[in-house]
Amino acid sequence: MLRLHPYEYHRPETVDEAIALLVEHSGDVMPIAGGTDLVPNMKHKLFTPGHLVSLRGIAEMQDIAEDDDGFTIGATASLDRVARDARALRALPSLARACSLVSGPQLRRMGTIGGNVCLDTRCTYYNQTLFWRKALGYCLKKDGTACHVVKGGTRCVAAHSADTATALLPLEAELRIVGPDGERTTPITAFFTSDGVWNRRMEPGELLVSIRVPRPASNTRHSFQKLRARDSIDFPMLNLAVRVDFSEDHLVADLQMVASAMGSYPRRLGKMGVVAAGRWLTAELIDQLAQEAFRQCHPLDNMPIDAEWRRAMVPVLVRRALSEITD
């Protein structure tokens, strides 16, 4: 049986109280929202904080609010709530879909959108018990010096595996982050780094408080696609989020594609807008974009699914996304 280590549990009621606790126990503390990722990781001894600061009692982090310009989604809104929110379903269907495809129903009720954006990266050689990792001699991300995915590699390339973050990139979401030095807003496009050990531009004492999603223009369409082994529960083997802006005469004005679950951050694919701009979204163009995405995507052996097969599925996801948009 995998047991949890002893820790002290704090339940603040305001963001300020939470930050004060994070500062007071600095170096030995982590925030916990739904706990659906952190608790299994603690059982695997990937994190062993002496203090947990629960975010669930903080009222201002729970709301989903709509105004003329868009939505403000509290970081502790559950994935299930966002997935079922009628306003989100109407205006942000790709985000609602991403939320609805995370893990399974029980975990979506506990798991939060903020916890998803802040999700730790994942790898075959990391998301294992202490016994398993010790037998292998650990790895760069935790307690070791070598990477088992890229032999001789000096940088961790564990997979960014958060579905909602991928969907939030083409939506141009902004993250409201609060910490001991005050508050800042950062575009989600600038939030992730390529370092799989800690792939977020967020200091340990900081909290993601809410996510601002601008209302998409009426001539814009979004799609979110996910590849996984079992639709009932699994993490992504590939993620794809696509946004197409149409001109008044229904030609493509711009096209963005974000792919993830390959390396340590969701990556915007290059050239897609240049290839598509000024053209009809025909089967021929969709084929061309699918091939371009295949050329640019190189999944790694960081999960127990054949990387070549995952790569071969990239054009399939592109076709699915763009067909959904043209429907």
Ligand SMILES: Cc1cc2nc3c(=O)[nH]c(=O)nc-3n(C[C@H](O)[C@H](O)[C@H](O)COP(=O)(O)OP(=O)(O)OC[C@H]3O[C@@H](n4cnc5c(N)ncnc54)[C@H](O)[C@@H]3O)c2cc1C
């Ligand atoms: C069997 C299984 C299947 C899963 N499948 C998927 C899947 O398909 N797709 C997917 O994306 N995820 C999946 N998950 C992971 C997880 O359930 C979700 O990512 C969930 O959204 C995490 O949210 P949480 O509130 O439970 O986060 P927690 O577990 O509470 O926290 C996750 C991390 O984020 C930090 N954190 C949480 N909230 C904040 C905040 N507001 N500010 C700063 N840091 C914060 C925590 O310290 C921790 O490091 C799966 C998990 C399991 C166990």
Ligand code: SF4
């Ligand atoms: S990518 Fe390499 S360093 Fe990172 S978790 Fe996997 S094996 Fe460890």
